[in-house]
Structure formats: C-alpha cells, structure tokens
Amino acid sequence: MAQRGIREFHAKKILARYLKEYSNGKFHYDGKVALVTPEYSIDQAAKDNKWIKEVPLTVKPDQLFGKRGKHGLVLLNASFEQAKQWIAEKMGKEVQVGKTKGILTHFLVEPFVPHDKEYYIAIKTEADGDRIYFSNEGGIDIEENWEKVKQFFVPILGSIDDVDLSVLEPLIRDFVKALYKIFVDLDFTYLEINPFTIVGNEVIPLDLVARLDDTAYFWNKDKWGDVEFPTPFGRTFTKEEEFIKELDEKTGASLKLTVLNPKGRVWLLVAGGGASVIYADTVVDLGFGNELANYGEYSGNPSEEETYLYAKTIIDLMTREKDPRGKVLIIGGGIANFTDVAKTFKGIIRALREYKEKLKENNVKVYVRRGGPNYKEGLKLMKELGEEIGIPIEVYGPELPMTRVVTLALKGGTNEGN
C-alpha cells in the first residue's frame, strides 16, 4: 500500500507527543482528545479523561471523511450529557456523505475552544519536494480566500531551515518549522490543519486531516504509537470479501475481491494486478459499467487450493440470482512471467466443475484468455472441461489481444482465425 488516512484522534495524539520536542519547547499541545467507539463509551472515556466532564465539548465523527459541519455532524459547546445523548443518537446510524453511505462508529470528543483567530496550514508531498500552504485566515472559507494562502516549497534534498519564511510572523515561522519536521520524520504524506488556533504557547488543532506512508511502518512504528489505518468511510466488507481478505492475509500470494454490483452480469476472474484493472476498464469502456459485478485479481503464484477457493467464491456469488439474459464469466489474464498457467487453472476448473449445474441454470458463458508458462496445457484443460460439463467455454491464448475476449463476451461474435 502506501498513503493511508489515519483518524484525526491519532494524528492529534502524535502532534501532542512531538510538538514540544520539535519546537524546542516553544509550543505544546495538550492533546485533550478522546475516541468514543462502540466498544469504548463516553462514560468510560470520562473516567480515563477527567476534563470530559469539566469543560464544554466538541464532538464529531472521526472516520476519514470531511465536510462534517455541512452535514450537521459537528456538535459544538456541548455539556457532557448533551454530548452523550448526541453520540447515542448517531452511533450505528447510516449517513450519506457525498456519494458515499456509511455507518457512524467513531466519534472524536475534545474540549470546545472559543477562538477568534483561525489559521490554516497544509503540507503535501510532490515528486521533487514538499509544499507547505499557510494562511492567517483559515476555516471553512479557505477556498474562497485561497489568494491569501502563502506557499513554500522544500526541495526533497533541502531543509526547511534554508527556506525563506520571512513573510510569516516569527512565532508562526517556528511553528511551521516544527510541524514540517514532524511531518518529515514521521513519514506523513499529507497533513492539513484547518483551522488551528494559538492560545499562549498552546497550538490547538481544531480540525485535522492526515495521511501516513504505511510502508514506513518498519522505521516508525514506535513513534506512531497505536495508530490504525481504517478502511475508507462507507467501505464495508461483505462476507465473501472478508473471506477473500482473510485468505489473502494468510498467503504470500495476492487475492483481491471487491463486489461492485452483485446483480451485475459480467464477472471477472483475472490474474495479475495490472491486467485486472485493464479488464475492468474494458468492461466500462465498452459501456457495460453498470453490469460489472466485481473487481479483483489473483497473482503471486497462489496454490491450487487458494485459486479454487477464490474461484469458488466468485462463481458462487454469480450464480445466486438468475438473470433472463444470462451471465458472463471472464477468466482473463496477461502473459504470466513464471506462474504455471495449467496449475492455477486446475483450481478454477475444480470450482467450475463443482458448480456445473448452477452455471447451467444461470446460463453462464465462460471466456478464457491467458498466456505464459504451460498456457497451452491450461487452455486445453479448460476446453475439455467445457465439453465435459456442457458449459460454453471459449478459450484463447496470447494470439488474441488481452482484452479482446471482453469484446467477444459482451458484444458477441468470435475472433476470426480461431
């Protein structure tokens, strides 16, 4: 993976842990934040954090989505009881944010901070360096006031200490330097605090979005603490997706499955990360996006058993609900490097054989395209299977362009010369 969003709660905790050290004691942030979850109630949080019952509170969902204020999902200046009731109302409820629907499960609780001044800072990465954005006029209207945002570029081989920050007030300058150094040392890939305010020596981030580079885990796991990388908001896993995810975690091979539309007529069983995207693309490019049932891939030399389980999961899903127009299963892939095609096909063949009755009932047509070591044997096995179980299986090798099989499957006809 790479850039992964983290919860506002964890990002603020990290900031609280390091701001003092990185600003040589000039700033601090108390990190008064608590994360209420289905397992960790606000009552429990209040026991662990005395301030929760002592100060007015701000409460908002902490699930990697923004524009919470616009969706009426921020509670300001609330008493403990109000906060408790508000969370009780919202916990477990489905909300729609933009195109995405999801269940609310995590709430950030922090002291309500009355303030006049709202600053904006964001740091993002570019190929040649990092770009820092700063404005004295932060808050929700930042985009309207974008011309007031000051930009600074730190070359990847350079240092923030060599960047001219003289347009900033001295106090802000020091804060920017400290924050940037935390950003670098802890392998942030994105950090936006909008807004934050300064009370004495305390910098209080009011709203914050952060992403970490999870490949830096090996170096930074101690500094990050108990940070988690939640799945994007609204992304819940079906039983089958969960099963494949677990299978994937157990093996050195890669097995991925996302069900897009369980009623879709076009199902993909494709080898290889790169190829799998292109197969899905082609379905969409040919105008069948609304019929595309799944995205997924198997690669990295899975065993016959793993391939069988993966294929079975997809075939089971696609034969649950009949469609009078019939369905299409595309067993695709590019030209493998070293994977024995015949061997991986054996797992798929086992699953197809097991489901032959259901495949017939659902009027499924199978299209195969694959190349690589031992592909001829693999294709032969597939062809024979079609005759054996009485299901139409069309079989192609590298002589057919990789995605042409999608055209054949969706638009009909056969490839000339085959």
Added chain:
Amino acid sequence: MKAINEKTQAIIFGRQLKAIQRMLDFDYVSRRSVPSVAAIVDPTTEGFETAFFGSDEVLIPVYRSITEAAEKHPNTTVMINFASYRSAFETTKEALDIPNFKIIAVIAEGIPERKERILGALAREKGKVIIGPATVGGIAAGRFRIGNAGGSIENIIASKLYRPGSVGLVTKSGGMLNEMFNLIARNANGINIGIAIGGDRYPCSSLVDHLMGFESDPEVKFHVVLGEVGGLEEYKIVDALKAGKIKKPLVAWVTGTCAKVFPTEVQFGHAGARAGADKETADAKNAALREAGAIVPESFDGLPEKIKEVYENLKQKGEIPEIKEFTPPQVPMDFDKAVKEGLVRRHRQFITTISDDRGEEVKYAGVPLSEIIESKKGIGYVIGLLWFKKSLPDYAVKFIELILQIVADHGPCVSGAHNAIVASRAGKDLVSSLASGILTIGPRFGGAIDGAGHYFKWAKDSGLSPMEFVNEMKKRGIPIPGIGHRVKSVRNPDKRVELLKNFAKENFPSTNYLNYALKVEKITTSKKENLILNVDGCTGVLLVDLMKSLNLTDKEIDERIDAGLLNAFFVLGRSIGIIGHIIDQKLLKSKLYRTPYDDVLYKLPKKADL
C-alpha cells in the same frame, strides 16, 4: 537507452540465482559474447556462484560490498538491486556514489515515498537513472535484460526480445510488460527497449524521463506508453508533447478508467494507483494526452490497432529499417526440468530404502515424522523404522529402549570412556573425542553382541545340543562370545542381565535362543563360576529372539548380524555415556592426561640383544 549495449555488464545485489540464470539465458539467445552479470554482492558471504551460459558454466564472483565489487569490475555500468525494502535505500544510495554505475534498477516493493523521492533526486543530481522501485525492470531487446523482466525464455522468444525492434515502450506496471511485449511484437516489429518504472507514486525515474531517452535514440522509431490512474506522471508527457520535445509518434493509454464506476475508493494493486483528485483519473489523463497530440485509443482494447497503424504508416514512409531476423539458439533444457517432463533418465548413484526428505516433511520408512511424534512412540520406535523398516510392537520398542538404557554407560574405566576422556583432556573437540571412544568398540569391548548372536543362532539352528556347541567351540579354540565376565559370576550375578532376561520372559512371544543360551551357561558355569552369560551375550541372543518374533527369515537375520546391526545397539547406547564423560571433562577443565611411569612396566631389549 544508449548507455546500454550488447557488452553492458551488471552487478547484482542479492544472491538471486534464478534471476541471474534468466539474464544469462537471455544473453545466450541474444547471441551476446559475454554474460551480462559480472558479479554478485551479498553482505553475508563471499566466494563464487556458477551459472549456465548456454551449456557452458561460468563463475560469478561474490563480494561482500558494492564498492569492492565495483572496484574489481570497473567496466560494469548497471547495478540491479534485489535488496529488501528495508535495505534498498542505503544500498541504492551507496551505488549512486560509485562512478561506475549509470543505471540502477531497484526491485523492492514497499520503500517509503520519502526515501524514494530522495533517491530520485540524488540520481537526477548525479545524472544517473534509477529504474523503480517496485518494478521487474525492463529489457533492451537483444542487448540486456534486467533480472526477471520478460518472463520465461519461451516469452522472450515469442515476443522477439532477443533482437531489437523499433518501439520504445514505457509502462508503470511491471506485470503488464510481457503482455505489451507480445502485443508490440504482433502489431509492429517488436520493442527496441521496454521499461517498467514501477507502480509507486513517486518512481525514481518518470515515464517522460525514459521517453526523452527514446526520443534521442535513432533506433527507436515510435513510443508506446502505458500509464495508470493516480499520480501526475502522465502530465509531464503532456507538457513534453506540448513543448515539442517529443517528435516521434506516441501511442498512449492510461489504465484505471473503471475507477469511476466504483462506489467507494478501491485501492488497486499498485501503491500509486489511487485516484484522489479529478486530475489524477485515467479519463482525465487520457483526454489530456489525446489533446496534446498523443495517439490514444478509446479503450485498452484499441491499443493493438493504433500500434499497428503507426507502425504500418512509418513503414510505408520507409522509416522502419529491415530487421535481419535470425533463429535464436536454443537454450539447453535444465536437467531438473527434463526429468520432470520425463525427457531424460539416468542411473542413480545411491539407493535408499529407509528415509525420504523430499516433500513437506521427512519420512522414516514411509511414516511422516509428525505422525511418529504424535503417536508418542519414542526413540525405540524410530530405531525400529530406520534399522528394521518395521513398525515395532510396544514390547519391542520398550526392549530396545531398555537395551539403550542398560548399555548407556559403565563408568570411566572401560576402554570407550577412558579413551574419550583421554582425548578430551588432550583438548580435542567433542566429535573427535567421541570417535576416539567409539573406535575401541570391537570384539573385546562391547562388540561381543554380534558374535554372541551369530554363534548361538548358528548352534541352535544347526541342531547342536548345548554340550555339543560348547565342545565344538572348544575344538575350534574360540571362546564363546557373550560368555564370561571379569567380575560377575553365578553368585554375584550381573543385575543388567537379570533386567533383560526378566523383561524378555514377561513380554516376548518366545525366548528360544535365550533359553538355549542359558543351557549353555549352565554347562560353562559348572566349569568356572564366572563363565556366565554376560550382558553382551544376553543382548545378542535376545535380539535374535526379537527378530524372530518380528517374522524376519533366518537369512534376513543372518544378514543383519553380519552387517553389525546387533553391535549397533551398543554403539548407539554407549555414545550417550561417552558424550556424558566428554562434557563432564570439559566442564571440569581437566588437564592433559599422562599415564604415570609407575603404571608402565619398562622392559626394553638390551643393546647387546639387538
């Protein structure tokens, strides 16, 4: 890439023998005169590896450091870095500082973006090219192959990678390289060079960097680019097109157009493949490329036709030179593969009938080790499997373990322990001291078990009465093995013998040979008190009884006795005691042993007698 030619040699970081063999196989079919791998770097060991170059074998030196390898092989210009994601940064940085290297390929996946960006910037500063990270590498057709790029040798041949064509190919995805090679070979005259820059968000060299290289290479007639959703890489191509820096025709496609139908954010296989902003979507990038003058099909499926069009067009204009085709030499099949496919056969030099370590776990006489351990049957059972190839009944297992316990040690004074102690005290290691002890086992010490088994069995089987047997041995002048003890006697019986006898009488289905031996003992002890059936004798005859009860034929038993199997119980058991003595001496820090003068009777010949 002009830095690459058919003489280019690389240093490989990491002992990647398969990848190295694949490079050399590529070299062979490309008719290179020298192998493309000059040396290996492995920080843990040095020495040599071998690899095939055709049917010949070449030695490839292994060094501990990149710097040393580069010094010893000053003509190498490429490093292929197979270091893990944890050490890829440091090793690549080291290679960047070495003047030899112009190109470094970094294979590892999962290098943090900041480290990647630093490497990319350092390379640009030094005017070098890093391909990767997170890539399979690439191929300069007919000249040089990076590691595993291009796949199996069949793919190399089928996509004509053994000789240069006219197309410059650059992709993000390494997994799609083979497919593109195939597609370009079928719709044009094959690639001249093909590079996968890797799927990360900030690859150390960009698509456009490589395109600029192709642009200035007269052998490359047109470009093919396969981009990917996420990141802004492709916009650098758009800028170069707009600035007129790319003049050769450019066919491009950006994958990931399907992302728009996904309800939530789905992470594709690659780290960089994530469409955050609208600008990073595949549709936006395809549109921008098309607008800037690239030839962009409506979908990936239209790519072959576009490539063909451009190729035919350039050919008509006479810009594509005639390629001198040749039949690439056949790479000899590896012996292992030929065996697997049943193409060759060969007499085996060794035969084994007792154990097999191929497969998931070792099998003793066909029984998997885990099954033995789970059954909790113990070491006696293992001995049964490995020495008799039998699944022994419980009484036999217990009897074997009884023998081992009984013979395990007999104090420090007996020959074996004594010798071992002396050797150990002379500073010899455990194995040498043990050998020195065990080597005393023979006809006089411990070794009488074989003899006892042999003679008692022979006597009983030939129908000799115990008296006839005693007389026969006397006539032959052979003391009966297993009879007699220096200290023990009828009145002072050997406790160990009692234990063995009692166990056998209670548990063995029959003890015919023991009974016979006891009758012999009656005769011998009537002559002399200490001519008892000793522990060797008792063990020997009981082992014969045991083998009988396991249904071994007489011939099989005789063969085993002749092979020394009975003695083996003593050797094995006594090793336990001898090892104990050696360890004991080592811990005691005992000094060198020297036999005192007064233990030796000096009787030398007088000079006059000589």
